[in-house]
Amino acid sequence: MMDAIATARVGLIAVFALLGLFFSFVSMVGVIRLPDVYSRAHTASQADTLGAGFGLAAVALTVGWEGAGFKSVLLLFFIFVTNPTAAHAIARAAFEEGIVPWTEGDDRR
Amino acid sequence: MADTGDDAGGDAASGGDATDDPSPKSVVVPVEPTPTLRSTVAHVVESAAEGDFSAIHFVEIASWRNGDPLSDDRAAEAKRVLERVVAWAEADLDDVDGDGGEGVTIFSELIGADEYLFGPSDYVEVLAAYAESVGADAVLLDPEYTPVGNTTLLQPLEFALSNTPLSVETAPVSRPSRGERLRSEATGIRFAAMFGLSLAFYFVLGDPFYWFDWVTGLATATIVSITLSRISLDADPAIPRTPMRVIRGAIYVPVLLYEIIKANLVVARVILDPRLPIEPTMNRVRVIVGSGLPLMTLANSITLTPGTLTVRARDSDLYVHSLVPWARDGLFDGSLERWTRFVYYGRSSARLPTPRERDDCAILQGEAATEELPIAATDGGQTGSESEVTDE
Structure with missing residues (x-):
């Protein structure tokens, strides 16, 4: 019984770590592929939300119900508060500079 | 308390019941879409909650006459402004819940549309007649209130009002600027x-x-x-409001996580599959949440959800960049707005029409654009974004 739980836990840790890797990878591809500063800010926030989210969930599962696990949850909370603030600051700075967002049919690509 | 607000909202929408309540302590607030309108509303609700007034009448004085070309459009626009003002006032009343916000009723009315108004004295006449009909004895002015075009009417208006029995006050608010509202009172x-x-x-x-x-x-x-x-903190924590907000916030977190995962999958697909096109546009949504923490919560939730990114907040207008039409539709359906209202004001306040139904949203770019992009330097931007793009 205990063995089954331990195996499930290791499996879940692996799944979470892989999901975290996957979303970080998507985010990286997005930053390279997307056309302008605004759309890149979208995908940069993906790495923080689900990339770091699943990564920290894997960490919390690994260390278990103790100080470090609790702290990783707190870490996630602060990432969720600061990440949109940073993305907004970048987008707002671009907007105030007068950078027109890229749309379909724009030849600036 | 929520009942009072809802009832007032209903009255205001029909616009008729104003004369039924000749309360001795009513205040008339002429409104117009100015940069300081939001803070003026906040100020008058605050004074009412402190017991200065028991009824607030928001009026828009028509600078046109019924039957003019376009008068229907202008009346509809004025009604929208009044509806927004009432929604703000109700949100603010909810905020002061428990501190005397109970007895305050809110009315709104469009007046003066049956005649042409020329100078300040005409406006004062209409305003004084309305104040008399509802039994109001005070007028509160928005400092930027200029009903006639771009002329600064405030000084003469205040002067002309001083010849009436009404007591006149100008709301002590200043234009929204950087750093304003950043500090509140220490308690x-x-x-x-x-x-x-x-x-x-x-x-x-x-x-x-x-x-x-x-x-x-x-x-x-x-x-x-x-x-x-x-x-x-811009308001004192209070029982039961603050713990209730924390509990409702805890309910909101899993909902937000679900939205984030859903949107992440959609955006991941668009990014990884070169056949799926992206259609980024800038959009404007006028949201009905209180300024400060509720607005920050909503703007941050929008940004956290991949596919939508809050670029600017001007009063209650959020400028949101969307990556794919799916994300834009979700934004215009306003589910995050309703959830934010749920967290801060409770379940009854969360029931409201979507921004699409309220006509409070607009696409600012592309073929479906209905409004112009309010960008600072359009041609300067071209060169700016050129350098941004060429590193591909």
Whole structure:
């Protein structure tokens, strides 16, 4: 019984770590592929939300119900508060500079 | 309390019941879409909650006459402004819930549309007649209120009003600018709340059974609450409002997580599959949430959800960049707005039409654009984004 739980836990840790890797990878591809500063800010926030989210969930599962696990949850909370603030600051700075967002049919690509 | 607000909203929408309530302590507030309108509304609701007024009449004085070309459009626009003002006032009343916000009723009315108004004296006449009909004895002016075109009418209007029995006051608000609203009053409760919160956080990281952590923790919490209690909290925590907000916030977190995962999958697909096109556009949504913390919560939730990114907030207008039409539709359906209202004002306030139904949203770019992009330097931007793009 205990063995089954331990195996499930290791499996879940692996799944979470892989999901975290996957979303970080998507985010990286997005930053390279997307056309302008605004759309890149979208995908940069993906790495923080689900990339770091699943990564920290894997960490919390690994260390278990103790100080470090609790702290990783707190870490996630602060990432969720600061990440949109940073993305907004970048987008707002671009907007105030007068950078027109890229749309379909724009030849600036 | 929520009942009062809802009833007033209903009355205001029909616009007829204003004359039924000749309360001795009513105030008339002429409104117009100005930069200071939001803070003027907040100010008048605050004074009403402190017991200065029992009824607030928001009026828009028509600068046109019924039957003019386009008069229907202008009346509809004026009605929209009034509806928005009433929604703001109700949100603010909810905020002061328990501090005397109960007895306040809100009315709104469009007046003066059956005649042409020329100078300040005409406006004062209409205003005074309306005040008399509803039994109001005070007028509160928005400092930027200029009903006729771009002329600064306030001084003559105030002057002309002084010849009437009405008492006149100008709301002590200034144009929204950077840094305004950043600091609020320091109060004991706020200080204590900030102190408790930072101490609790310190002990989550440290060890509450070790004397040294107590010494450093108390010192840290003191410094934090001295420097930040006036910035982080803009209202006193209150029972039961604050714990209720925390509980409802805890309900919101899984909902937000679900939305984030859903949107992440959609955006991941668009990014990884070169056949799927992206259609980024800038959009404008006028949201009905209180300024400060509720607006920040909503804007941050929108940005956290991949596919939508809050670029600017001008009063209650959010400028949101969307990556794919799916994300834009979700934004215009306003589910995050309703959830934010649920967290801050409770379940009954969460029931409201979507931004699409309210006609409070617009696409600013592309083929479906209905409004112009309010960008600072359009041609300067071209070159700016050129350098941004060419590194592909």
